[in-house]
Amino acid sequence: MSDTPIDHIARATPEPVARRIRGLSDRTLAWIFVAPTIALLLAINIFPLVWTIRLSLTNYRANRTNSDIEWVGLRNYVRILTDSDIWLSMQVTAHFLIWTLIFQVFLGFALAYLINKKFKGNDLWTTIIVLPMMLSPAVVGNFWTFLYQPQIGLFNYVVAFFTGVDPSSFSMIGSVDLAPWSIVIVDTWMWTPFVMLICLAGLRSIPDYIYEAAAIDRASPWRQFWTITVPMVLPFLMLAVLFRGIENFKMFDMVTLLTGGGPGSVTELTSINLKREAFEKWRTGYASAYAIILFVTVFGLASIYVKALNKVKER
Incomplete structure (x- = not known):
């Protein structure tokens, strides 16, 4: 041997x-x-x-390493939780999160449902659709910045066409009302393919015999969709929402490239506000308390959401 x-x-x-x-x-x-x-x-x-x-728990500043460090206890946390600017950035972040998740889930599931139907050119269209998520946020931010420029921006001309505004003097990212939506559009364009792939995995995990049994029972396609497809894909949809929610909560680079932190505070997400406190104002202790509050918020919401996801999976 x-x-x-x-x-x-x-x-x-x-x-x-x-x-x-x-x-x-x-x-x-x-x-x-x-x-x-x-x-x-x-x-x-x-x-x-x-x-x-x-x-x-201190007043430490990273640009003043030789100065004495004072122990301030929970003072930084109290100042953050009572700061109106912080709550405003929380509202901006919530607006961004909610709308991007709604659009990405709806469009991602619709694209996955269409691609799951076998047709000529299926693989080619799948490859084309997933291209945006293969790009880095820096590339996407710069690319869409050109599309939003007043002189050559495609979206500026579209909006100007419906509003009657002169396109050469109009910019979506420069508008207080439209700047938040410009970020939502870009993030939806980039990450809808990710949601689509997760939903596609859920659709293709459904055994064919379930639909065959439903057809024998004379269930209509619409009834099959709501009683078989949606319930069995729901855990995958919820998983996609969890991943995109966590990622969008800490979105920073693409938003900064698109808007430069403006106009005003309508696009100032919590991540951008945190960066400003830590690396522009150099309030390191204050920024650390801010980071801990954001961490506890995300961790708490994610824990509750995972429990709900597990209950859905057990059904």
């Missing part, structure tokens, strides 16, 4: 080391393999979180 690779390894292992390994329990061996990963997680995730919590 030929030797296996395990036999070669066993013979190559020095006898003292082999005796020590044989004397270890399965639990100890498991901890030996898991320990490096745990140490890496502690170094990358847990330690920065603990350090941020510590800084949030």
Whole structure:
């Protein structure tokens, strides 16, 4: 009988080391393999979180490293929760989140439902549709900035056509009323394919025999859609909402490239506000408290949402 690779390894292992390994329990061996990963997680995730919590209780400023650090307790948290500008940025973020999720879920599911129907050119159209999500937010931001320019911007001319405004003097990203919607349009264009792919996976996981049984029972296509398709795809839709909600809550780069932080505060998301406090005003302790509040908010909402998702999956 030929030797296996395990036999070669066993013979190559020095006898003292082999005796020590044989004397270890399965639990100890498991901890030996898991320990490096745990140490890496502690170094990358847990330690920065603990350090941020510590800084949030002080008046520390990163641009004044030689100044004395004063322990202020919960004062930063109180100031944040009573700041009207912070609540305004929360409202802007909520507006952005709600509308992008509505559009992306609706359009993503509709595209997935159409693509799931086999037709000529199915693979080609699927590839074309998913192209936007393959681009980086920086590229997308710069690309759509040109589309929103007053002189050559396609969308400016479309809006101007319906409103009667001179296109050369009009800009969507410069309008207080339309600037938030310009961000919603770009994010929807970029990430609807992601939702479509998740919904497509859900649609293709539904066994054909369920539809066949429904057809034998003389269920109409509309009834099959509402009693079979929607309930079985709902967990996938909810998962897409969870992923996009978390990502959009911390949206920063694309919005900054599109609007430059303007006009006014109508496009100032919480992530942009946090960046301004941390790296423009250098209020590091204050920004750390702000970051902790955002983290607790996202973590709490996500935990509640995951519980709801698990209940839907158990049905």
